[in-house]
Amino acid sequence: MTYAADVAALARKDLLLELRAKETLPAMLLFVLSALTVFHFALPRGTGHTAALGLLWVALVFTALLGLTRAFVPEREQGLMDALILTPADRSAIWLAKTLAVLAFLAVAELVALPAFGAFFSGIDGRTVGAVALADIGICAVGTLTGAMAVAGRARELLLPLLFLPLAIPVIVGGVGASAGAGGRYLAFLVLYDAIFGLLAWASFEYVVAET
Amino acid sequence: MGLVNVKLPVLAGLTTSLFAAAIALIFFYAPTDADQGISQRIFYFHVPIALTAYTAFAWGAWKALVYLRRRTDEADLESYVAIHQGVIFGSLTLLTGSIWAKISWGVWWAWSDDQLVLFLVLFLFYCAYFMLRFSVEPGPARANMCAVYALFGVVLIPVSFLAIRLSHSFIHPIVFTSRGPQMTGSQFFTFCVSFAAMLSLFATLYQLELAGKRLDQRLRELRELLA
């Protein structure tokens, strides 16, 4: 089970780094609260619950983007990606570990965001929480892969949203549909998205980070 | 692969004749639509262009796969050119689709048109492909990343389509009457010829751009040698 051990070692490293730096997570928390506040002022009186829900999903996706933009910074700034890919560990383990770490940050941000949404707007039900959980997986899986691509380019903060958002559209559809109560098939769709893109990202990460 | 591509004149000739045939058929042979009249004929441009764009993206993804397995510069260039052509045809799809929406329903954009919305998503995605390509230094790293992104694109097509269909139930649907392809024999024939013409145009432009880019590369290499 060295693969699992590798993933654990790498994920532990990412969590430890964030614990020390204390940069990304506070920023994500502050951002999501600010965004929800802005949305309160942006929504005219009489706006339905569904519209507000839609904005919740927008807030979540952009909060995730914030976290993802920071995800590979230590590796690229200090050249450490080279050091990691030189090890005998499978390159996909790097992807999985990073995805799990970003997932953890996003989950913490949501632990604050969802109750805040409930307080600012209207209640959050189990369906929404389930949808958010499933959507998080897809967002982090695809986001980590595109994050690694973006960080190799010149304008990385600009590039990541461009690469990521078109891929995030199906997640938003699934998420909003599920939380708006439009049927269980939206949750099923999210599972489908997670499975397909998760697998694709896992298999193709090797090519994104290594030249040979 | 020689500099002088024998395929090119042949393809150009084929494209021209197919286009001539298609235009003749579209304007003189295909029956006028009962509801929409003459303006409905844009269908014979719009849908073949859309299908050709799909073909281009699929071809680009195929070449991307070939690149990842064999790591030849050829495959990377072919993948890029195919996707470039796909974006061109995609923009034309959006344009003709918008015009058709205006003609049919009086609006410049129709969210209920699944095909059109899908193209918007794909257009955004493949434009990002170009942003990626131009922000990374040329080399094996860039080729790798673009190939992976091209594969993501082709997987996104069915997933997005499904998402768009699902989105109708909670997004306020403005339902228009369907204008799907329930075609009569003569309409179908016209459609097929038009589709063949578009595919031929794609093949021609693809080879043309490939030849141009290869020439570019040779020139740069020669300049480097002389320097």
Added chain:
Amino acid sequence: MHTRACVRARTTTTRMLTAHDLTKRFGVKRVFEHVELRVARGELLLVTGPNGSGKTTLLRVLAGLAAPSRGTLELPPRAEIGFLGHEPYVYRELTPLENLALFGRLYRVPEHRERSGMLLERFGLWQVRHERVSTFSRGMQQRLALCRVLLHNPSLLLLDEPFNALDADGAELLDQTLGELSDRALVVATHDPGRVERLATQRLAFA
């Protein structure tokens, strides 16, 4: 159009690195061409040349980090290669022990904690083993980088400017270490060959 070069797994146990017709181009700019190398255990290949002449690129290609444009390269498996690049490749917000623990696990080093301790002590970092690398000078980071490179006992060592930023003591330690590594295959790139000159068994000069 040229087909990709191939990087193969090594077949013999004494010859660690074999390169044939190794070429690297960035677009049209040629960094090096037709390089032939055979480095066996017990040998030290000294790569010299001014800054920017392509030494770093060569080492990256030899490590398997960059793909050669042409030619063949035979390397040992990744677990047996140690690469020291221009950057020290250490996480600044982690401590030396944490850094070495991570790489120790990833390289599957048996009893990596003991070995880390030994290496840190050897390179004079034992006292600061629990402090974040961000508090270190560049010279101390370089020492830690050397610990990292030796942690998994590689049989092929690729060192790019290893004396960079080292003070007199550090340089002395490295000198000694290089002497002790006589049973490995070494490739050292440096613009100032002075110290390594006497250990070199092969030389490659970049213009």
